Amino acid sequence: MASKGQAYTIKEKLKIVRRVREGESQAGVSCSTGIPAGTIRGWLKEEKKLQDLAFETHEIGVLQKRNKGATDSTLDAALFAWFTQSRNGGIPLSGEIVKIQGQKLSLDIHGPDDTFRASTGWLWRLQKRHGIKSFTVTRERRSPAPDAANAFPAILRELIESEGYNKEQIYNCNETGLYYKLLPDKNLGTKEDKQTGFKSAKQRVTVLLTCYKPGTHKLKPLVIGSAQNPSCFHHVNRETLPANYSASANARMTAKIF
CATH class of the missing domain: 1.10.10.60 (Homeodomain-like)
Structure with missing residues (x-):
């Protein structure tokens, strides 16, 4: 029997609607479940909306007691x-x-x-x-299959020979985020030391590192910051720096920069 003011999940509401659509009377369903007949009539009128919510949301969302639709x-x-x-x-x-x-x-x-x-x-x-949850990423799950990795050098070699690529066209690059003000999250100290926390510094740049086959020319690393003309570059010849510099919003890699 339903209690006064009880909340129902989308799944439960659709189950009641389905019973009526399959031939049971509203009064009979109301009597057997304790749900007021007026409430059931309201669910019948909103059947399409309930079905859309059930389709659009994850299963966990369907099982929630209240599922307010998105404003947009x-x-x-x-x-x-x-x-x-x-x-x-x-x-x-x-x-x-x-x-x-x-x-x-x-x-x-x-x-x-x-x-x-x-x-x-x-x-x-x-x-x-x-029904979106936060969880820790397990990197090994999507690691390359050993057979595919072992077969790739031969495929790459055939591609290089068939297309006629030279050494200067063969390279590998990868990007990484550098949080240059981030402090260690663990400290060394004695029992008497007072361990206090601090907020992590989020200032970062993106660094693109590229390597060529031995014997060819070398490329400077590419550093991407958020400022077009950082104050530290004033009166500095950028050509003499050990890295190239570019800028984008949030110091992230963009298709244009890449």
Whole structure:
């Protein structure tokens, strides 16, 4: 028997609706479950909305007691489609990445007059709506298969010979984030030392490192910062620096820079 004020999941509501659609009377379902007949009538009127919510949300979201729809359903659908595609491709996604993508998609959808802001509260509601949880990434799961890795050198060698590439066209590059003000998260000390915490410094640059085959010319590392003309470069000839410098928003790699 249902108690007064009891909340029901989307799955439970659809189950009651299905019983009525399959031939049971509303009065009979109400009597057997204790759910007021007026409540059941309301669910019947909202059947399409409930089905859409069940389809759009993750299974965990379907099992939640209350599932308020997104304020901007177009943005919500586009962002969740991007999220699903990215996760299926094995791309790790942090909350900040999702917020940046949400901001970008909203701007694409609504144009330059867009006033949307991807806040922490918005991210929390998105996660709750779609049953998105935070978890630790296990890198080994998607590591290359040994057989494929062992076979690749022969494939690469054949490609180099068939296309006629020379040594200067063969290179390997990778990028990494350098948090140049980040302090260690563990300290050495005696029992008498007072261990106090501190906020992690988030200032970072992106570094692109490239290597060629031995015997060919070398490339300088590429450093990407957030400022076009950092004050530390004033009166400095950049050509004499041991690295090339470029800039982008948030000091991230972009397609244009790459």
